Amino acid sequence: MATQKPIQLYDSAASPNCQRVKVVLAEKRLPFEAIPVDLKQKEQKKPDFLKLNPYGKVPVIIDGATVLYESLIINEYLEEKYPDPPLMPREPARRAKIRILIDYGMNHLDLPYQKIRLESMKDKQERNQETIEGAKRELRNLLRRLDGEIGDQPYLAGDFSLLDAALIPRFLRMEGMGVLPDASLPGLGKWLQRMKDRPSVRAIM
Numbered sequence: 001m002a003t004q005k006p007i008q009l010y011d012s013a014a015s016p017n018c019q020r021v022k023v024v025l026a027e028k029r030l031p032f033e034a035i036p037v038d039l040k041q042k043e044q045k046k047p048d049f050l051k052l053n054p055y056g057k058v059p060v061i062i063d064g065a066t067v068l069y070e071s072l073i074i075n076e077y078l079e080e081k082y083p084d085p086p087l088m089p090r091e092p093a094r095r096a097k098i099r100i101l102i103d104y105g106m107n108h109l110d111l112p113y114q115k116i117r118l119e120s121m122k123d124k125q126e127r128n129q130e131t132i133e134g135a136k137r138e139l140r141n142l143l144r145r146l147d148g149e150i151g152d153q154p155y156l157a158g159d160f161s162l163l164d165a166a167l168i169p170r171f172l173r174m175e176g177m178g179v180l181p182d183a184s185l186p187g188l189g190k191w192l193q194r195m196k197d198r199p200s201v202r203a204i205m
């Protein structure tokens with residue numbers, strides 16, 4: 001019987017979008033072959049790569065005859081195709097809630113998050129510290145909702161789920177930016193520490 005090749009992941013080590021897929025692959029103990037894509041050399045815009053992902057971005061996975069891009073969609077696919085261990089609850093309402101929180105963490109936090117990122121990338125003399133501090137305050141205000149969601153639970157939706165995997169790359173960066181840990185967000189501080197103890201997260205750090 002022919003054995004199926006391991007999943008191939010077109011990857012860039014520093015990419016948060018690739019990292020969230022690698023967390024799910026590791027949690028599900030799925031062997032994969034990482035194919036590095038040099039983003040600086042624009043390998044992602046070459047015709048052969050565009051055949052895999054017309055958006056010209058990583059990650060892309062190849063699983064047998066299936067070629068997929070968009071990290072959140074890849075993770076949903078991995079959950080459906082390889083349901084053990086489950087990273088989504090069984091109840092439709094709880095699954096829907098997780099998707100709402102993924103959307104919140106990815107899209108609703110995006111404006112202040114990107115503001116800090118872009119401002120911090122500037123040369124020191126051009127950087128506007130007030131813009132950065134204002135965006136940090138804005139971001140912490142938005143994070144209160146997630147801090148309220150986690151409460152005393154170990155993970156954002158109770159058990160470890162696709163929600164934690166989706167958000168951890170961004171939260172590791174927020175820690176690097178000095179947004180977290182913060183006394184006003186105690187639940188998220190504890191969660192971040194717990195996440196960093198997981199082998200799947202240690203592997204992307």
Ligand SMILES: N[C@@H](CCC(=O)N[C@@H](CS)C(=O)NCC(=O)O)C(=O)O
Binds near residue numbers: 017
């Ligand atoms: N929505 C996409 C975003 C993918 C994305 O922006 N990937 C970045 C790396 S983190 C990339 O490939 N950037 C290179 C480019 O845009 O040319 C996803 O979730 O997979």
